[in-house]
Amino acid sequence: MRNIYFQSIEQLKTGQALALRDIVDELIFNHQALIPVITQNADSKEVLMMAWMNKACLEQTLVTGLMTYWSRSRQEVWIKGETSGNYQRLESMRFDCDGDAVLCLVKQTGAACHTGRQHCFYLEASQSRQSVSMLSAAP
Template sequence: MKRDYFIALEQKSNNSLLALPEVIEQLAFNEQGLIPVITQDANTQSVLMFAWMNKEALAQTIATQRMTYWSRSRQQLWIKGETSGSWQKLLAMSLDCDGDVILCEVEQQGAACHTGRKSCFYLHVDVDNQHVRITDSNEL
C-alpha cells in the first residue's frame, strides 16, 4: 500500500537519501492520474496558485525546471508561460508527508494568475464581516 511507504519514511533520519523514481512511483495520484500542486513564490513565500500534475507533467517539470501542469479543461500538458509569457522556473520541490501533495517553490516571471494578478488567491474572505474583498495578493 502506497500510504505505508510514506508512513515508513517517518522513521528515517534527517538527510536520508531516497531514489526519486522510487518515491514518484509511490505518490498518491488520484483516479484521474493527477496530484495537486501548490506553487509558491520562492522569495516571498506567497502562494501563487494551485494546479494539477500527472506523471508526465511532473517528469517534464523535473527535467526542464519549467513548471508544467495538467490542464483539466484542455486535457493536455500546460507549460506555464508558454502562451502568456509568465514563466515559472522551478527552484525547489517538496512532497508532503502522505505523498499526496506537491509543493513547488518558483521564480515567477510576470503574473501567476490568468487575470493578470500576481497570485490566483486575490479573493480575501473576511469571516468577521461576512464579505470577500478583491485585492492584489500583496494587500490584506
C-alpha cells in the same frame, strides 16, 4: 488511508536521501491520475497558484525545470508561461507526508495568474463580515 510507503520513511534522519524515482512511483494520484500542486514564490514564499499534474507533467517539470501542469478544462499539458511569457522555473519540489500533494517553489517571471495578477489568491473571505473582498484589482 495513509500511504504505507510514506509512513515507512517518517523516521529517516534529516538529510538522508532516497531515490527520486522511488518517491515519484509511490505518490498518490487521484481517480483522474492527477495530484494537486501548490506553487509558491521561492523568494517571498507567497502562494502563487494551485494546479494539477499527472505523472508525466511532474517528470517533465523535474527534467526541464519549467513548471508543467495538466489542464483539466482543456485536457492537455501546459507549460506555465508558454503563451504568456510568464514562466515558472522550478527551484525546489517537495512532497507532503502522505504522498498526495506537491509543493513547488519557483522563480516567477511576471504574473502567475491568468488574470494578470501576481497570484491567484486575490479573494479574501471575512468570517466576521461574512463577505469576500478583492485584495488586488485586475491590471
